[in-house]
Amino acid sequence: MKIKNRVTDMLGTEYPIVQAAMGWIARSPLSSAVSNAGAMGIIETSSGELDAIREEIIKMRDLTDKPFGVNVAQAFVRDPNIVDFIIDQGIKFVTTSAGDPVKYTSMLKSAGLTVFHVVPSLSGALRAVEAGVDGLIVEGAEGGGFKNPRDVSTMVLLPLVCSKVDIPVIAAGGILDGKTMAAAFALGAEGVLLGTRILSSAESPVHQNWKDAIVEAEETDTVFLNRMGPGPALRALRTERTSRLQKHPSDNIFAEFANVQDVYFGGDLEAGIALTGQVAGRINDIKPVAQIFDELVSEFHDVIGNLHENYGVSR
Template sequence: MRLNRICTLFGIRCPVLQGGMLWIAGAELAAAVSNAGALGIISPYAGMDEGDDPRENLRLQIRRARSLTCRPFGVNIPLDLPMSGLLIDVVLQEKVNIAVTAAGSPELFTELLHSAGIRVVHVISSVRQAQRAEACGVDAVIASGIEAGGRLGRDAIALCSLIPQVVNAVRIPVIAAGGIADATGMAAALKLGCDGVQLGTRFAASVESLAHSRYKRAIVDAHDGDTVVTQQYGVPARILRSSLDAGAGSRLAQLEGDVVNGIAYAGSSAGLIGEVLPAAAIVENLAESFASRL
């Protein structure tokens, strides 16, 4: 595959990032994605039991990933978490290559991470946020559209409108996220001018994902109208319709498989996902089909 700015920036072969999904993006998934030539991302909370220390869980996940791959991988740090600074400390101590930050100001830790030689990618949902992230020195932005699963930006812009505007507003690489599950979606996003794509829901329904089998099955069984945007903890979020009246958090759905009483995050791409696949097969299908379109 022809190299592009994302491949060059991260040292990968295919310009695909795996979303750092809160409870289910662990070492096995990240390593499998990275070994296939894309960029795997670890979540500090992956597979964690209630009451466990996310700092130690993150350290364990990083070291486990290093035992499974020699390829680059990253860590996702939501900046609205009370422990975000302590989790950044673990990233620094473990000398991770790449940090993905979201849900907060990129000004907080970008300079510190750069001083340790760590690439920084920040999630945005508007042109204004992208410009601010660029001014703070981040290496790339992930432009997340309203089609994405999980918590959304308050701007709630459709990806096909968001990408061209962000690409025209910044000089740094732009990664598209939201509603992408296959090579056709990837090709469309790249046609809009972005440099790469991030897939979350597609990798949630992968063999290596830590998600409960019932959660994976709910994604596979979903149709085009089975995700909705609702308010979760004061911010918009896209979830499976089955969990619209859920009274518990997302851990119950993702790790314990209760997709009715737990919040089951899923992107609109769920309707495109027909089976649970190995992460490597997902990456390979994207890479092969995308290469044929060049």
């Protein structure tokens, strides 16, 4: 069931699947489960806790012998030596996001790392290509987390970018199963990134209240906040708090994350903002990461095979 293409060749994984770099959440217990299941586990740095991240990378090497990477969310970088930090840890794959790809790409590439940059627009994609990245993660507005205020859906953005670039593209936003992976490939992607589906997995360290809220969510149960700024927009789980923020935006969206630990690990979803994608409306259960990927890849092959059988042209 392995899938071989440019993404798996670059990443050294069985599947062209990457885990989203969720702050405080994407650490060794979850990320090693992703890597061990054949995909690319990612360790976050957006928490800014580099001493803790160093320990998490050490733990990763005890928990898996499979490839894994690190994310640099540029808007949250506190240490100007972040690139040296990553190189010193022996990391070979990096995703960069939330900033200008020109800032770190050349330094990372000169050290021999593979770099994929997250982009929310065609202009961002073209700039990343000019900066010399190895690949793109094209992120539609369906996904959870920090977003471009000028939101574009994956269905529109992905084929647009793929029509303009030659480097490998990983699709993000709205992806959770084999059907959506097959759709992403039909639109030009060679890989997918999963966030909310992995956030709600059995190995995810977040509180059960958040996982239960995802399982119970309808397709309309996320909100798009801070469209007019200042600061980035974001997509989050609909709660009483986020519904208020939708109607009455905060003057400082980052201040809403002051009690992030209470939300993520304490289970108080009204204490702040629980970043969640629209696919929450399609998630009906909590499963181990390995089962999620096994079912996803099996369904991916079934969908592609059925499409060919039903609509393929005989030659």
